Amino acid sequence: MNPKNILEVRDLVVKFKLSEGIVHAVNGVSYDVPEGKSIGIVGESGCGKTVSSYALNRLLPPYATLSGQILFRQQDGNIIDIAKLKPEGREIRAIRGRDIAMIFQEPMTSLSPVHTICNQISEALILFQGMTKKQARNRTIELLKLVGIPQAERRVDEYPFQFSGGMRQRAMIAMALARNPRVLIADEPTTALDVTLQAQVLSLIQDLQNRFNLSMILITHALGVVAHMVETVNIMYLGRIVETGPTMEIFEEPLHPYTQGLLQSIPKLTGRLGERVSSIPGSVPSAYDIPKGCPFEARCKHRMEICREEMPKPVTVGSEHTVYCHLYTGREAARDAANA
């Protein structure tokens, strides 16, 4: 394991066994999370990005099977493979919340509607940090202030349904940060919010990440969201990473046809009136029987004979920019030759 990484995911495979068949949700995903840095995972809904992040905390339902490695460097320096832990065992439960915390998509339904905010945030503090009720309550108020909830002393005793959407998401963030975790997984933290609130919540997350030196995994379907937030981007499609690299490079020189399509589909403020926002034709194929070749083959405008037959090998261009596409096979060799 690379000493600068806190988390390394290697060949992660997640399958769901349903009565209709086996869903191949994640098909061999590898990425690194450097300590104190943030990475992004971007893809359309159903590409497996949420499933792959749930796997990190072993939150998948019992009918999911998991293989590959999830190496995590613990506080004491020991390395543990999360993928090998018992699904609801003591070890993984100790990691959850203390080491790896999560912020969820839907602040509305991710909080229990019949317990107060105070009850829900202080629960883990009382259970695991040995705080008294009073201490935990004070810490909760502190946390709520930290995430910018006004009148925290009063609102701490309210129920989630008395909070607005943005406030709920702030409370979720406070709950995730309660035990000073080292890794924060933010699963589409702003999808359910109004556009105006999105920017606020994102900048709050970024601010907190810097302040507490958190390692963060930001999961989103919007490339625009990750642009300013993360150092590295992984583009996922149909359970695979198709391109990975430093954020700026991906934006400036997208290589995979899918990444190019994603970038073109972001509406531009500078565009002419009446100009059509381009979209990627077709829809994501079924995850029941995944193609043996390139996952994007069916929708790709550059598709070739080989794309249907063979999964492309990684091609590294630049220092950390890697793409999985047959278009670039051989390019690496050519560039190496040019450099020589």
Next chain:
Amino acid sequence: MARKKIPAPAADTAEALSTTEEKIFYASQWRLMWWKFRKHKVAVIAGFVIALMYLGAIFAPFIAPYGPTHRDRGNIYVPPQKIRFWDENGFSLRPFIHPLKVTTDWETFQKVYTEDTSRRIYIRFFVRGKSNDDQYKLFGLFKSNIHLFGVDEGYIHLFGTDDLGRDVFSRVMYGGQISMSIGLAGVFLSLILGLILGGISGYYGGVVDNIIQRLIEVIRSFPQIPLWMALSAAIPPDISPKLVYFGITIILSFIGWTALGRQIRSKVLALKNEDFIVAARLAGTSEPKIILTHLIPSFMSHVIASLTLSIPSMILAETSLSFLGIGLRAPVVSWGVMLQQAQNVHTISMAPWLLIPGVFVIIYVLAFNFLGDGLRDAADPYGN
């Protein structure tokens, strides 16, 4: 919900769809329900059991060896007889029973029946009934006295006999006709009442809705069985059994429609502002046509499921009322009327087979509960 809008797959990706998905895209609502129902193995089995029971009821006079009032005078409280293929004299392909020997227990002064294992009475098939009591009209049309099985010598009592020497097996078959039809009739009446009143309530709203809702509330405030008791006590004792049957059916549905009425009302309320109804209205479709062709089909699957689940309570009610002596009464034979004989511990410990009609009630109700459960799941084909 019915008629969920499914986006048609874009032509250029159609081939990328797996075959399962393609099937789901193009299947009709009823087809989807059938697929979902089929997965519910227990419900499918329950469906078969119910079909079998109704078949048995239709052909009851043919299957029953004796008529419901036929009395085997010498043999009261005969325990169930076993059908055998085997005895000490060896195997026989044709099933047989042993004749009964009667002795009297001088301590309790009761008859004691023992099997005479030295003799065999062979069971014959398609035999002529023993007396005019066994004559019947199949479907009310074909007069006949041929029975599925019987014996030449004496009687055969598969489920034993009651205090008058009547064959419990035959009476269970005949009783099924009444017990199993009263549930259906009651549910049918409830459906009509529920559809009309619930539909009006939901579709028109306003004052009518208010009145109907209050009415439902008042009826539901009465505990069911006492209300049933009070209503059936109002059926005059001297009217014909047929009228009693109708009276009980009406009483059952008088309470039964309320739950259904509520359900239909809320469905109609939810549906009447759905896009496809509004579209139909804008297109100038007449109101009755909208109700018949759009509204009713959209919630029919749910209604069928809840109807299936309300049949059990109907038959349980009939059985309970008849058992208490205020429902159907002799000479009508129903499972509840038969159970009336088993009202005290003394009789039950002497002749436990008199509880057999109750076993049939349990099987029937159990099957309907399982079937209804499966139907309810299937009625929502797009749910997980």
Next chain:
Amino acid sequence: MLRYIVKRIVQMIPILFMISIISFIIIQLPPGSYLNTLIAQMRATGDEVDMEMIEALRIRYSLDKPMHIQYFNWMKGIITRGDFGFSFEWNRPVSHLIWERLGLSVAVSVSAMLFSWIIAFPIAIYSAVRKHTLGDYFFTFVGFLGLSTPNFMLALILMFISSKYFGFTVGGLFSPEYMMAPWSWARFVDMLTHIWIPMIVVGTAGTAGLIRVLRNNLLDELGKPYVVAARSKGISTVRLVFKYPVRLALIPFISTVGWQLPNMVSGEAVTATVLSLPTAGPLMLAALRSQDMYLAGSFLLLLALLTMIGTLISDLLLVLVDPRIRYE
């Protein structure tokens, strides 16, 4: 909260009024009156029927008056004096006959309900958490079986088993020496030793329904995002199930009290006849048969009132456990 309670009680009044009218109409439905029963009885025993006496009775009981007058008098008595009319058959005021009977009915029903809760609760949680296991299927089947067995059948079977295998007969709520005795501690204890059979019999049918409701609610709740969110905090499954989903699943569960209590009272009416319990059901049945109209009508009215109180209690409990309603 107080305003809510008052509002609910005020809403009950017109419905109660309707119920009293319907009760009265229903008991008037059978042709003839108690006097016909009396005449039939006298004929049966060979007594000479004295038409003059019958006529005198008719006037004394106001049976000669039009129906609405009779109803009005009955209501006036109930509201002003708590007088529920006169029982012809028992020759005593109805109010002397019904209260203990109704009290015992409530005792049996409430204990049956508690029994069904105690049984249903752990089974439903087990079934939901261990969904689609052998244990879940077993309990589901037993639950369905309980649901499908008529109460009186269960009573008969229990009676049969206890007399055949344990050699004692069950029935009644009191031992003979306490049957007519006034209330005392000993009599109460004696009742407790008898009440368990009707409790089981009446409770079983409801148990199956409760298991299904609670199991389905729990399954719904267990799949919700807040459960995953709570797991992501490191909370153990057992604690999680009890703190979050059970609490939420309890809400519809509590709302079932409203229909459960009347169901229990209802089921009790039949069971009581089989087990010969001194509760409301059998007396009401007898009164219905002999057209002892005020007795039967009062029972019908009070049982409906009981049902409404059950609904009210469940609504109030609902407000207590669900903050969303409380803050509306």
